[in-house]
Amino acid sequence: MTYVRSRNRRLAGTFLLPTAAVLFLTTIYPMLYALWLSLRNYDLAKPFIPRIFVGLKNYREVLTSDAFLHSLVVTFKLMAVTLSVQFVLGVGMAILVTQRLPGMAFIRTLLLIPMMISPVIVGLVWLFLYFPELGYLNYFLSMVGLNPIPWITSTQWALTAIAIADIWQWTPFIMMGTAAALQSLSPEPYEAARIDGNSTIDVFLHVTLPQLKPVLISLMFLRAIDAFKIYDIIFVLTKGGPADATETIALYIYRQSFTFWRMGVGAAASFVSLIVISVLITLFFRSMQKSAASR
Amino acid sequence: MTKLSLRQSVVTYLLIGILLVIFMIPIYLIVASSLKPAAEMFSRPPAIFFTPTLQHYVDLFTLRPFHRNLINSLIVTLGSTAFSVFFGTLGAYALARIRHPRIADVAFWILSMRMFPPIAVVVPYYIIFKALGLLDTPLALIVVYSTANVPLTVWLMKGFFDEIPEALEEAAQVDGYGVAEIFWRITLPLAAPGLAVSAVFCFIFSWNEFLFALMLTGSNTQTATVAVMSFWSSDAVQWGRIMAGSFIILIPGVVFVLTCQRWLVKGLTLGSVK
Numbered sequence: 001m002t003y004v005r006s007r008n009r010r011l012a013g014t015f016l017l018p019t020a021a022v023l024f025l026t027t028i029y030p031m032l033y034a035l036w037l038s039l040r041n042y043d044l045a046k047p048f049i050p051r052i053f054v055g056l057k058n059y060r061e062v063l064t065s066d067a068f069l070h071s072l073v074v075t076f077k078l079m080a081v082t083l084s085v086q087f088v089l090g091v092g093m094a095i096l097v098t099q100r101l102p103g104m105a106f107i108r109t110l111l112l113i114p115m116m117i118s119p120v121i122v123g124l125v126w127l128f129l130y131f132p133e134l135g136y137l138n139y140f141l142s143m144v145g146l147n148p149i150p151w152i153t154s155t156q157w158a159l160t161a162i163a164i165a166d167i168w169q170w171t172p173f174i175m176m177g178t179a180a181a182l183q184s185l186s187p188e189p190y191e192a193a194r195i196d197g198n199s200t201i202d203v204f205l206h207v208t209l210p211q212l213k214p215v216l217i218s219l220m221f222l223r224a225i226d227a228f229k230i231y232d233i234i235f236v237l238t239k240g241g242p243a244d245a246t247e248t249i250a251l252y253i254y255r256q257s258f259t260f261w262r263m264g265v266g267a268a269a270s271f272v273s274l275i276v277i278s279v280l281i282t283l284f285f286r287s288m289q290k291s292a293a294s295r
Numbered sequence: 296m297t298k299l300s301l302r303q304s305v306v307t308y309l310l311i312g313i314l315l316v317i318f319m320i321p322i323y324l325i326v327a328s329s330l331k332p333a334a335e336m337f338s339r340p341p342a343i344f345f346t347p348t349l350q351h352y353v354d355l356f357t358l359r360p361f362h363r364n365l366i367n368s369l370i371v372t373l374g375s376t377a378f379s380v381f382f383g384t385l386g387a388y389a390l391a392r393i394r395h396p397r398i399a400d401v402a403f404w405i406l407s408m409r410m411f412p413p414i415a416v417v418v419p420y421y422i423i424f425k426a427l428g429l430l431d432t433p434l435a436l437i438v439v440y441s442t443a444n445v446p447l448t449v450w451l452m453k454g455f456f457d458e459i460p461e462a463l464e465e466a467a468q469v470d471g472y473g474v475a476e477i478f479w480r481i482t483l484p485l486a487a488p489g490l491a492v493s494a495v496f497c498f499i500f501s502w503n504e505f506l507f508a509l510m511l512t513g514s515n516t517q518t519a520t521v522a523v524m525s526f527w528s529s530d531a532v533q534w535g536r537i538m539a540g541s542f543i544i545l546i547p548g549v550v551f552v553l554t555c556q557r558w559l560v561k562g563l564t565l566g567s568v569k
Contacts, residue, residue, distance in 0.1 A: 005465065006394075008465070008474060012388060012391075012393065012474060012478070013392065014389070015386065015388045015389035015478070016385070016389035016393070018386075019385050019387075019389070020386070022382045023405065023408065023446070026439070026442045026445070027416070027446075030416045030442075031411075031415075031416060031419070033422070034415065034419045037418065037422070093314060096307055096310055096311050096314070097311065099299055099307050101308070107311055109552060109556055110315065110318075110319065111315070111318055112552045112556065112559060113318075113322060113548070113549055113552050114318060114321075115563070116499060116503075116548030116549065116551060117545050117548055118503035118544055118548075120503075120505040120520045120523065120524055121325070121520070121523070121544060121545055122321075124523065124524070124527070125322075125324055125325055125538075128328065128537075129321065129324070134336075136324070139341075173563060176559065177560065177563075177567075177568045180560045180564075181568055215567065215568050219564065222564065222565070222567070225410050228412065229412040229413065229414070231412075231414060231506055232506060235505075236527075249412075249414075250412060250414040253414045253415070253418075254417075257417070257421075258510070263418050263422065266418050267419070270412075270418065273412055273415060274411060274412070277412060281410050284567075289399075
């Protein structure tokens with residue numbers, strides 16, 4: 001029987017070949033092509049310049065350019081703000097929507113809707129809200145006595161405007177993941193803690209939170225990976241502007257490649273961003289394996 | 296979780312009420328603005344009671360060829376979903392059955408392909424498709440979307456195959472079935488919910504996607520998300536039309552949330568939350 005089993009497994013293993021071929025053609029080949037491009041002088045706007053091999057010149061240019069370093073700072077700033085707000089708000093919401101009260105299942109469902117909306121449409125509806133002079137957000141602020149804010153037209157506020165739209169879309173994700181984890185917690189430690197006479201806040205901090213930790217870490221990395229790639233909402237709201245206030249890495253690559261048509265430089269920046277994201281992905285996998293092992 | 300006292304329940308409902316208002320306002324605005332006459336689009340205070348008009352929807356299909364955009368989106372979405380579910384499922388089955396100490400790494404590695412920033416491969420794809428004459432064809436987007444959809448399907452389906460006992464397959468083998476037949480007749484039907492979940496995620500991803508669609512389509516293949524964005528032009532912003540188009544685009548996602556919520560956690564957290 002063990003012989004049969006291992007033979008079956010080998011045969012089943014051949015099922016991997018078509019998938020591997022598809023992944024090679026659709027993902028690995030374009031990435032290798034990007035690597036090749038990044039080592040070349042590939043300027044679509046200047047076709048008369050030969051597309052010669054230039055070694056690491058593009059990388060040197062990217063890594064020493066203020067614009068690229070600025071885009072890294074913007075990306076991580078945005079990531080820090082959105083992630084921290086999404087976490088505090090998301091965990092808080094998860095606690096609220098997992099209370100045993102009538103109507104909660106439906107409320108949970110409603111709150112999940114933003115996640116499933118195309119980011120372009122999220123961008124457009126927030127553009128509608130932020131719109132200079134006309135948008136409703138400043139009108140709502142004026143009702144509570146606040147001055148209008150130049151959301152997307154000032155370098156000071158544009159990044160906040162983008163963060164708000166992202167927080168609106170993705171806080172439900174943290175809520176959903178945390179709520180699912182909360183509902184699967186075993187009740188015993190709670191009873192013990194309560195018998196010991198601890199307050200609700202103590203129980204949450206010392207009993208619930210440690211149990212949620214692995215899940216929260218996984219969720220955080222998933223959000224970090226996505227935050228690193230953020231593109232669509234910014235494209236709609238500010239296109240990286242005003243000036244370069246909201247130019248994240250993705251927008252930097254876009255501008256180099258499709259505004260200046262400097263494909264080599266764009267590809268080099270892409271590779272640098274791939275390396276950064278690989279670190280995040282590896283950390284995510286580690287956290288996932290750890291939480292799987294502790295289960 | 297213990298039962299809340301009356302006061303706690305009231306506070307909970309109050310907080311949730313506030314959250315619901317905040318989170319639902321943008322969605323309400325999409326629906327309401329798509330039905331508002333242009334003159335009342337930004338009226339102060341916002342017109343809650345207005346005479347709804349379907350004019351923006353009519354414009355969408357008469358002044359603009361939005362039906363063509365929707366058909367383009369549907370072709371690309373269904374094409375990529377079918378392609379990805381087919382190839383992803385095969386790979387997932389192999390990964391679930393091969394016993395090798397490093398197979399988990401292979402699975403992670405495949406999943407990681409989904410997480411790479413799309414912008415990083417837009418440039419090579421643009422150049423490759425330009426050289427092949429495939430820019431502005433549905434095939435370009437079908438291929439590109441599979442870079443995200445195949446790894447996701449592999450990952451999700453592997454989870455489903457892992458839970459099907461091998462003894463079941465061996466029993467079928469005793470009855471004289473071959474490996475392919477067992478996969479097709481025994482294992483795959485048992486993993487049918489996984490196929491549905493994977494297909495839905497591939498569908499939503501492709502349907503909502505914007506960046507690749509913007510770069511790789513042209514007048515023949517413009518998808519719905521790109522079309523809605525194009526209604527935005529600095530001289531005459533057609534908010535009614537933008538919102539009407541947005542509403543149509545968000546329908547599949549909302550239907551998904553309302554009908555298969557329990558799969559949402561698994562798919563979006565990639566199984567890191569059970």
